[in-house]
Amino acid sequence: MHETETIAQAAGGRVSRGAAGKLALWAAYLLVALLPGLFLSAAYDALVQEKPGALVPYAHWDTYDYVLEARGFAAAGFNMGRFTFNEVEAGLKDSPFGPHSFTYPILMSAASRLTGASFPQAAPLINLTFMGLCLGVLLLLAGPGWFTVGILALAVVSVPDFLHTGATFWQENTNYSLAILLSALFYRMLLARAPKARWFWGAATFAVLAAASLIRPIWGLLYIAFFTLALPGAPLFRGLSLVLGGACFVGNYLLYQFTAPPFVGNSSGARLAAEAALSGKAAYAAILKRIADSIADNYIGALYQIKLAPFVLVVFGFSLAGILAVFINRRFIREKFESERKALDVAIVFGGILLGYFAAAMGLQGLEPRHLYPCFFFSFLFLALTDVSRVLIAVVLGAQLASAAMNMQSVQNHAYELARAPQAREFRISRFSNLAGRLMPYTRQANSWCNTVLVGNHETATEYLGLPAGLGLSHILIYKSYVPPAKSRFLLLKDDSQVKFFSDSNKISFLSHTAGGELYLNQDCPCSGEGPSVLQPGDFSESLNELERLEAVRKMRSSPYLRAMESRGIRLVGGDVMLEASFDIDATALTDAQLSAGLLTGEAATRIRDTFDRMQLVLTFIRSPGGFSAPQNPRLFAHCRSGLFNTYDLPDDVVEDLAAGRPLKPVSLKYNERDLFICEYW
Secondary structure, eight states: OOTTSOHHHHTTOOOOOOHHHHHHHHHHHHHHHHHHHHHHHHHHHHHHSOOGGGOOOOOOHHHHHHHHHHHHHHHHGGGSOOOOBTTOOOSSTTOOOOTTOSHHHHHHHHHHHHHTOOTTTHHHHHHHHHHHHHHHHHHHHHOOOHHHHHHHHHHHHTSTTHHHHTTSOOTHHHHHHHHHHHHHHHHHHHHOOSHHHHHHHHHHHHHHHHHHHHHOGGGGGGHHHHHHHHSOSSHHHHHHHHHHHHHHHHHHHHHHHHHSOOOTTOOOHHHHHHHTTOOHHHHHHHHHHHHHHHHHHHHHHHHHHHHHOHHHHHHHHHHHHHHHHHHHTHHHHHHHHSSHHHHHHHHHHHHHHHHHHHHHHTTSSOOOHHHHHHHHHHHHHHHHHHTSOHHHHHHHHHHHHHHHHHTHHHHHHHHHHHHSOHHHHHHHHHHHHHHHHHHSOOOOOSSGGGGEEEESSSOOOGGGGGSOTTOEEEEOOOGGGOOSSOOOSEEEEOBHHHHHHHHHHSOEEEEEEETTEEEEEETTSOOOSOOOEEOOGGGGHHHHHHHHTSHHHHHHHTOSSEEEEEEEEEEOTTSOEEEEEEEEEOHHHHHHHHHHTTSSOHHHHHHHHHHEEEEEEEEEEEEETTEEOOOEEEEEEEEETTSBEEEEEOOHHHHHHHHHTOOOOGGGOEETTEEOOTTOOO
């Protein structure tokens, strides 16, 4: 090695090049920074002929939670409604954020404001911008040569499930971006010599690591590696690195837990013992059993994950191989980094990744492979930047590319799921938003439960993306652990048993049939200001008489499928009255017409008739000082014999078919884009 070369140059960094070579390398840097966006757009265009920005995410609790929290925080700040399981609050009582804590929703909220993008289609723009910026920072800080640039490009396009997470608000894509940024900062810490440089890069790395650990606590396991690089290499400081790193990890984890409500059902042994009022030997036995169950469950889960995701096994082995490569190649390390201390530093960083995997297996969190991939991605990038062993880099990259190829079917499935029927999803979101905006408007309240909607189970629905900005969305996860009465002002209930459960503990009033569940008002929730109120029949009798004379209602009454009409009135915020007209549907006449037209099989008709006990067409009218609106939000409500409720938003042409007595096409009856018999669910 020439004595005038710097450590960065020796470690694959910038070396003296001609003007043309430098220009070509900078062009390569720019291409790599733009690569995530180019690759994602090209992949979706090839796989599903859609642009990432046109996608509407399918129903999943995590992604919807992120979207609603970020949108709610942008609109209402800390005054938004609550996101919980079983209405269990965080240790920080005033925190409205959900079990994923506050950092990621606030970050996404700020990003949406900066980009001007709207939810939920903002996800690709935010994700790709952040990843591109992090790649740009890495390239500027590390100044890698052609070999490392090529490795980075291949690594980015083969990131596990990037095609899925890059187009949605799954937080994995943000964690991949953080892996890129952290690898660059750790690398600069490794190279820093001057005290000022060490302080600067140390502070920058610590800040990013702390933020990353509040998004996903497992990043905190790198605190030990951080202090190893930041402190001198004497044995005393090695021990201090372990103590400080462990303390920061524990502190970060406790802060995360303090600001986030718990995942109910994933309680510690101590909490379970306290809930069961156990003491003495019984309490210790319960705690030990919980720990044993957690270890067994997570080890079995880890083995299952490895079976399903070969990449996990490969990278798990590669982290250990990275440590061995450092020590076996000590002479090479001395030439690269001028001291064996740097070799130990590199090894400890890899060791932090191994420790993270074992901690996950021991049950610190119920992690899946998608939770661990970003940490492994960091490990790989750090290995590539240090350029310790190109053979090892090639082996690991080859394994990642092979894994990406083996999982291509899964990638395609996710792409199809995201791109399937975006117009139908937007239609359902729009319909629900129109109804929810009238019945559940956000109002600034001292009690955040007044702006919270409680869903009677853990199922989510596309419609929930239509909730007014600022409303919180909570779920009942385990009824056995739920402590009534309900705190939330609004309830979305899915079956008779849920209605009975809450009726026994709260004074609740039915508001409306919605595709997200039956909407009830919890009158026991103490709220100030106006809110929706259910009218007694005598209070809207005059409006009802006018409703009966409307052309739309008379038209429905003449349909051969529709029978008796019921109505209910709700006074909305602002004084308008919402009237709902519900027409009983003669299912026998309806299915006979479908059978005659060849639109339905005999088996399907039998199942429709045998699985429900009531079906209704529901129309909504708004009575304002100017008169009645046209019918809005037509939907089909079914009460199943099992006690389940199903409500489907209907396009206007389907309503016209019903009114005219034409056969109803089965494709009109959909739930989450699936063709279903009326009382089948999921």
